[in-house]
Structure formats: C-alpha cells, structure tokens
Amino acid sequence: MNIKYKINSPLSTDAFITLLRHSSLGERRPIDDPDCIKGMLSNSNLVVSAWNGDQLLGIARSMTDFHYACYISDLAVHENLQRRGIGKKLLALTQEQLGPRCKLILIAAPAANSYYEHLGYTNNTRCWVLEP
Secondary structure, three states: OOOEEEEOOOOOHHHHHHHHHOOHHHHHOOOOOHHHHHHHHHOOOEEEEEEEOOEEEEEEEEEEOOOOEEEEEEEEEOHHHOOOOHHHHHHHHHHHOOOOOOEEEEOOOHHHHHHOHHHOOOOOOOOOOOOO
C-alpha cells in the first residue's frame, strides 16, 4: 500500500463520513448529519490526511492558532489499518505544522485513552464540556 499524507487537502463530506463509520469515532460523531460534518471540515484550519489513491485512510482534524495551542478534534484511522503507524504519523505531521511552543490538546475516545501515553502525552483532568 502506497500511503500519501496531505496537509489541508480538500476532501469530501462523504469520504470523511465513510472513514468515521469505519473507525471508533463513528459512534461519537454526527455521521447522520452531513451538514454538520461539512461544517466540521470547512471550519477546521489544519487537516492532515492519509490516502491510498482516492481512498481516505486516516485524518487528524484540528483547530489551532499555530503558536500556543492546537486542539485535535478528530484522529481517525480506518479500523482495518490501525496499529500500522498511520495515526502516529498524522499526529507528527500535525505537530510539524505548528510553532515550537504550540501544544497539542485532545480528548481521547474511551477505547483510545491508553494510546496517547506511549506517545508522550500527559493526562490532564481539567477538561470541562458544556453540551448544547
């Protein structure tokens, strides 16, 4: 498989939804609301993606100021391709786009909580969420 990584390359709402359906994020994202998904994509200011030809294999979707904080809203890799380093590479490429003082911030999916510690992330219990 020839994986090509892209920075801020356009991708369709359908491709993103398909990837989400085939990852653990599908159960926690509004995959039945294409308008919401479209807005999620169009309002992200840093999207790193992994492709095999025209098939989206993985994505790291972020909002950032590029200098102090980068919130990674989605890190998804197709379920058949996990544990091959794609997610790690997406995170590394995301970090390469940022300034030297910029920290990565994310909320881990329950099943992926242990994934981040071995990459050097520290757990922070001070996250608060206000539902709509």
